[in-house]
Amino acid sequence: MRATGSRRYRQILWLLTTRDLKVRYSTSALGYLWSILDPLVMAAIYWFVFTQVFQRDVGEEPYIVFLLSALLPWMWFNGAVGDSTRAFLKEAKLVRSTKIPRTIWVNRLVLSKGIEFLFSIPVVAVFAIFGGASVTPGLALLPVAILLQAILTAGVGLIVAPLVVFFRDLERAVKLALRFLFYASPIIYSTHNLPAGLHTWAAFNPLSGVFSLYRSAFFASELDWYLVGVGAAMSVLLFGIGLAVFRRTERAVLKEI
Amino acid sequence: MTSPTRSPTAAGAPAGPVIEVKDAGIRFRRNRRGRRTFKDLFSGQSRRLRPNEFWALRDVSFTVRPGEAIGVVGRNGQGKSTLLKLVAEVVLPDEGAVSVRAGVAPLIEITGGFVDDLTVRENVYLTAGLHGMQRREIDERFDEIIEFAEIGDFLDTPYKHLSSGMKVRIAFAVISRLEEPILLVDEVLAVGDRGFREKCYARIQELLDGGRTLFFVSHSERDLRRFCTRGLYLDRGRLALDAPIDEVLARYAADTGA
Numbered sequence: 428m429r430a431t432g433s434r435r436y437r438q439i440l441w442l443l444t445t446r447d448l449k450v451r452y453s454t455s456a457l458g459y460l461w462s463i464l465d466p467l468v469m470a471a472i473y474w475f476v477f478t479q480v481f482q483r484d485v486g487e488e489p490y491i492v493f494l495l496s497a498l499l500p501w502m503w504f505n506g507a508v509g510d511s512t513r514a515f516l517k518e519a520k521l522v523r524s525t526k527i528p529r530t531i532w533v534n535r536l537v538l539s540k541g542i543e544f545l546f547s548i549p550v551v552a553v554f555a556i557f558g559g560a561s562v563t564p565g566l567a568l569l570p571v572a573i574l575l576q577a578i579l580t581a582g583v584g585l586i587v588a589p590l591v592v593f594f595r596d597l598e599r600a601v602k603l604a605l606r607f608l609f610y611a612s613p614i615i616y617s618t619h620n621l622p623a624g625l626h627t628w629a630a631f632n633p634l635s636g637v638f639s640l641y642r643s644a645f646f647a648s649e650l651d652w653y654l655v656g657v658g659a660a661m662s663v664l665l666f667g668i669g670l671a672v673f674r675r676t677e678r679a680v681l682k683e684i
Numbered sequence: 685m686t687s688p689t690r691s692p693t694a695a696g697a698p699a700g701p702v703i704e705v706k707d708a709g710i711r712f713r714r715n716r717r718g719r720r721t722f723k724d725l726f727s728g729q730s731r732r733l734r735p736n737e738f739w740a741l742r743d744v745s746f747t748v749r750p751g752e753a754i755g756v757v758g759r760n761g762q763g764k765s766t767l768l769k770l771v772a773e774v775v776l777p778d779e780g781a782v783s784v785r786a787g788v789a790p791l792i793e794i795t796g797g798f799v800d801d802l803t804v805r806e807n808v809y810l811t812a813g814l815h816g817m818q819r820r821e822i823d824e825r826f827d828e829i830i831e832f833a834e835i836g837d838f839l840d841t842p843y844k845h846l847s848s849g850m851k852v853r854i855a856f857a858v859i860s861r862l863e864e865p866i867l868l869v870d871e872v873l874a875v876g877d878r879g880f881r882e883k884c885y886a887r888i889q890e891l892l893d894g895g896r897t898l899f900f901v902s903h904s905e906r907d908l909r910r911f912c913t914r915g916l917y918l919d920r921g922r923l924a925l926d927a928p929i930d931e932v933l934a935r936y937a938a939d940t941g942a
């Protein structure tokens with residue numbers, strides 16, 4: 428017998444992830460650098476705009492650490508959801524010729540972008556050391572944040588990936604929605620900076636809770652259990668919806684690609 | 685979890701059928717441009733045919749015992765490839781059921797898993813792994829695979845730089861080494877040169893002699909007679925005849941010749 432069930436699932440996830448890394452490193456000289464250069468450049472831009480150009484009164488000090496602690500996880504979410512629009516289209520040949528459990532096509536994106544995220548964590552550490560930020564006990568919540576974000580990202584990916592196969596316009600719609608979400612999520616600001624009326628609603632963006640957890644590693648006041656609770660519930664809900672959508676559309680996806 | 689020898693012969697193999705297809709049907713959309721709505725995407729498996737859909741296969745039932753060699757014939761577009769894909773479980777039936785109780789080595793779109801930018805060596809490990817082979821098993825069979833494909837000099841060449849014949853060679857070599865009990869072959873050998881095709885046929889014969897179950901789609905009467913004992917004749921999405929291969933070929937000839 429072949430390896431079955433979850434063991435085979437992990438084995439294939441691993442194979443596909445290493446495949447992507449190999450392809451990346453065999454075709455680009457800077458490889459790993461790209462995955463940290465991107466957020467670094469963005470962080471530099473926002474840091475410049477908000478601390479040098481405008482008089483900033485949002486976020487916490489040091490701002491660069493505040494920024495990166497949400498920007499890097501955002502990159503993970505953004506990358507995985509963005510790529511999931513092409514999850515089936517890009518691998519159409521493989522999907523058509525192997526009976527790999529189909530959720531892998533989404534989960535592998537969550538995993539590979541997640542690994543990139545883990546590799547970029549040292550960048551925050553460096554800025555924290557030089558910027559004079561100190562860690563708080565909230566650091567212990569990092570694994571919770573990662574788990575929660577993985578569930579959320581997989582859930583959204585499972586919804587997006589099959590639907591794009593039928594409605595190609597969704598590909599661009601998702602890109603647009605992500606750009607909107609970037610500003611609608613507490614990345615360059617904190618949920619505290621929102622008017623009181625919006626605060627309640629911000630919780631329904633599950634990223635608010637996730638970022639609150641990440642940020643509590645450096646800024647104790649950023650930890651807000653209301654955001655985390657609602658965010659966790661939303662994430663689990665989205666994951667459930669994702670699985671349901673995926674099951675219902677799988678048959679049609681296989682015919683279409 | 686893996687036994688070192690996965691001999692597909694009678695020893696340890698289930699006595700019952702390895703493949704059981706029961707009232708299977710699958711429908712496709714006739715035109716891609718047609719509007720698709722959320723509603724019909726989620727409306728599940730109704731037996732009703734929506735406008736601009738057709739049944740590519742319907743009410744197909746048969747069982748296959750281990751070791752049988754089955755040839756599938758029919759005119760173009762009658763559902764042969766679709767039937768093989770159902771057995772490979774890369775598409776799912778809209779009605780009825782397809783149960784496959786043993787591993788499948790699908791020689792369908794065999795180059796599907798190969799990645800242009802990776803070398804031949806990396807691709808062999810990747811594809812074999814995706815089809816469920818363990819690393820240790822691949823190590824053991826690696827030399828055999830390369831020798832079969834005769835591309836020992838190109839191990840570190842990116843896959844994209846191989847000729848199309850060489851691509852098929854290495855893909856066939858990998859998939860046919862999967863040692864799975866069921867082998868599905870869908871007209872994949874058209875690209876190889878004559879020598880290689882002969883070699884592939886010899887390999888298929890060897891697998892058959894080893895007790896594998898074969899599903900073979902071909903338009904070549906000679907090949908069908910050479911390998912198969914039983915034939916399935918598909919016509920307009922129905923299983924028109926399930927009989928010994930000679931009978932099936934005679935009926936097919938009669939239908940098309942007339």
Ligand SMILES: Nc1ncnc2c1ncn2[C@@H]1O[C@H](COP(=O)(O)OP(=O)(O)OP(=O)(O)O)[C@@H](O)[C@H]1O
Nearest residue numbers: 682683712713740759760761762763764765766767
């Ligand atoms: N994914 C798909 N989407 C829509 N229609 C499809 C799809 N796959 C197959 N069909 C249709 O189903 C019918 C059967 O196709 P199939 O490929 O099984 O034929 P075939 O018997 O293998 O033909 P050939 O001898 O040419 O290989 C055809 O009308 C084809 O257009």
Ligand SMILES: [Mg+2]
Nearest residue numbers: 764765766870
């Ligand atoms: Mg065909």
